[in-house]
Amino acid sequence: MELGDTGQAQRERGTFDFALQPAQPDRAEAARRALDFSDRPPRVKPKTSVLEWIGLVLAVIAPPLGLVVTIVARIVTRYRNHWTTTVAKAATVISVILTLVLAAGTVVYSVLAEEQAAEDRVFASAQPLCEALATTPGVLDTPGYGWPIEVAALPQTLDAMRAYQARWTELTALAPDAAKANLGAIADQAAVLVAAVESTQAIDRQGNLSKMAAVTGASGLPTWVETYCD
Numbered sequence: 505m506e507l508g509d510t511g512q513a514q515r516e517r518g519t520f521d522f523a524l525q526p527a528q529p530d531r532a533e534a535a536r537r538a539l540d541f542s543d544r545p546p547r548v549k550p551k552t553s554v555l556e557w558i559g560l561v562l563a564v565i566a567p568p569l570g571l572v573v574t575i576v577a578r579i580v581t582r583y584r585n586h587w588t589t590t591v592a593k594a595a596t597v598i599s600v601i602l603t604l605v606l607a608a609g610t611v612v613y614s615v616l617a618e619e620q621a622a623e624d625r626v627f628a629s630a631q632p633l634c635e636a637l638a639t640t641p642g643v644l645d646t647p648g649y650g651w652p653i654e655v656a657a658l659p660q661t662l663d664a665m666r667a668y669q670a671r672w673t674e675l676t677a678l679a680p681d682a683a684k685a686n687l688g689a690i691a692d693q694a695a696v697l698v699a700a701v702e703s704t705q706a707i708d709r710q711g712n713l714s715k716m717a718a719v720t721g722a723s724g725l726p727t728w729v730e731t732y733c734d
Contacts, residue, residue: 552591552592555573555580556574556595557591558577559573559576559599560574560592560595562599563596564598564602568599568606570599571596571599571600574595574599577592578596626732627732629681630679630683630732632678633678633679633680633733634732636674636675637733647716647717648717649672649725650671651665651668651716651717651720652664652668653713658706658707661701661707665701672691672694673691676691686724686728689719689722690719
């Protein structure tokens, strides 16, 4: 065979081999087929169960119980259908939020209730002192809360000072803890002045009044009475 014939045969064989190769599918067509789900059965979304509806209702009216019921309902639904309904999701969110709000409200209410109970206890404990003070109306409006300032002989004045000391000692015993210290300071100051007069047998009437007025003015008793006494 001549050289020219050999080249011709090779060209013919190459053409023949190319014709026998399978045609490559179009890439766009292959992609379209890959994304075509028309032959697949549609995914059926399960219906909302009665338990899930109950969970939604309870999430609004009783959030903690609704949360428990909703969790159970979601577990049951997912086990059966491998799906969670929108109602169950909404019930979960609502119940969680309202449970947190309810918990916060309970804490605040407990704190306020305890404060009110403490205030009521103070009010109740203040009534004996209030009743005792009511026997001498207007005494808290006078200088030194009734400290004796009238001009009289030393023995009579000293007796009045001792009576004042005894009076405020009794009131101190009736006072609740919140006011006991202030009333005790009044009785203590009276005792100091009585002891001084007994020792010196002399009375500095204005000086003693100024000392008692300073102690009684710092007691805050009028405000306390206005708050706790009827």
